[in-house]
Amino acid sequence: MEPHSQFISVDGVKLHVADWGGSGPDLLLLHAGGFLGRVYRAMLARLVATYHILTMDLRGHGDSDKPAPDYYHWRYMARDVEGVIEHLGLRDFYGIGHSGGGALLALYAATHPGTTTRLALLDPIAIPHEPAFFARLSADNHPFVERARRRRIVWDSRQQLFAAYQGKEAFASWREDVLWDYVNHGTYALPDGRIALKCPAETEAQLFANTMSLDIFSQVAHIDCPVLVLRGVRTDTPLSVVAERVAQRIPQGSLVTVPDTGHFLAMENPDEVARIIGEYFRAR
Numbered sequence: 001m002e003p004h005s006q007f008i009s010v011d012g013v014k015l016h017v018a019d020w021g022g023s024g025p026d027l028l029l030l031h032a033g034g035f036l037g038r039v040y041r042a043m044l045a046r047l048v049a050t051y052h053i054l055t056m057d058l059r060g061h062g063d064s065d066k067p068a069p070d071y072y073h074w075r076y077m078a079r080d081v082e083g084v085i086e087h088l089g090l091r092d093f094y095g096i097g098h099s100g101g102g103a104l105l106a107l108y109a110a111t112h113p114g115t116t117t118r119l120a121l122l123d124p125i126a127i128p129h130e131p132a133f134f135a136r137l138s139a140d141n142h143p144f145v146e147r148a149r150r151r152r153i154v155w156d157s158r159q160q161l162f163a164a165y166q167g168k169e170a171f172a173s174w175r176e177d178v179l180w181d182y183v184n185h186g187t188y189a190l191p192d193g194r195i196a197l198k199c200p201a202e203t204e205a206q207l208f209a210n211t212m213s214l215d216i217f218s219q220v221a222h223i224d225c226p227v228l229v230l231r232g233v234r235t236d237t238p239l240s241v242v243a244e245r246v247a248q249r250i251p252q253g254s255l256v257t258v259p260d261t262g263h264f265l266a267m268e269n270p271d272e273v274a275r276i277i278g279e280y281f282r283a284r
Contacts, residue, residue, distance in 0.1 A: 001020060001021075001044070003018035003020045004018070004019045010082075011079060013059050015083075017055070017056050017084060018037050018055045018057075019053075019054055021048060022050070025051055025094060026051070026052050027047065027052065027094040028054050028105075029044065029056075029098075030056060030095070030100075031055065031056075033207045033208070034061070034207070035061065035186065036185065037057055039185070039186065039267065040270070042181070042271070047278055051094060054090075058080065059071070059080055063198070069203070069206050073210055074100075077104055078107055092117050093116060094118050095120070097122065097124060098122040098123065098266055099124065099263065100125055102121035102126070106223060107126075107219055110219040116223075118280065119228070120228045120230060120280065120281070121228070121229045121243075122230045122231075122266055123230070123232065123240075123243055123263050123265070124229065124242070125242065127217060128217045128218075129218070145205050148205040149202065151201045161195065165182075170264065173268045174264060174268055175267065175268060186198050217242075217245070220250050223251070223253075224252075226254075226280075227253045228253075229244075229247035230257075231256075232262040233257050233262075239263060
């Protein structure tokens with residue numbers, strides 16, 4: 001399954017959209033921070049017979065433009081999502097959003113009533129603006145900011161990157177073909193023959209630092225379509241708690257905990273996640 005690429009300019013930023021084909025109603029997927037739409041190929045392959053699938057690379061990710069570090073506030077990314085959806089003319093569409101992509105998709109649905117049919121949000125980081133969460137996830141205290149800045153970007157080869165990531169905690173439980181999709185499509189070749197990650201370290205760090213820059217949680221109560229929130233049984237606190245709180249706050253929200261998965265549930269068990277989402281989208 002190979003997508004067709006197009007680029008959509010929103011406020012001067014070129015954003016990559018992949019059209020995976022398929023028949024039926026439109027389905028838009030927004031990826032997690034640090035990744036890109038093509039990482040979800042294995043999951044989308046189970047849905048493409050029923051939906052016309054599109055994925056969007058957020059600014060700073062995949063094949064989209066990489067603005068300066070000051071332009072990774074979530075309000076800019078929310079405007080990007082809005083602009084792409086407007087350009088594509090999507091109405092009454094289905095949506096899947098993972099992590100930060102889930103938060104952005106939830107915000108769009110909340111602020112554009114009547115435009116989305118059903119949503120699946122995978123561990124969305126729509127963090128409540130409450131002291132307990134601010135203390136752990138503010139720009140000064142977020143545990144992943146410095147980790148992102150220290151991330152190795154340049155590698156001798158894709159094989160070297162795959163071997164290194166296969167043993168890393170965040171990637172150790174990924175299905176092998178999904179990890180290869182990330183290694184093959186989340187990198188680009190350098191003139192000297194080495195490869196580099198498409199998402200710069202500082203971009204990912206800025207996204208983590210700005211996690212609390214928009215109060216998306218307060219907005220999700222305005223979503224007017226059915227929403228399935230999925231979390232992995234191994235998803236760490238506080239994100240596991242956030243998923244439950246988001247599902248409770250959405251008027252037509254429901255929560256499913258996926259066995260044997262963590263925060264990267266779509267990468268760890270794409271077939272099962274696609275099955276759950278497919279059944280939910282078909283329900284009436």
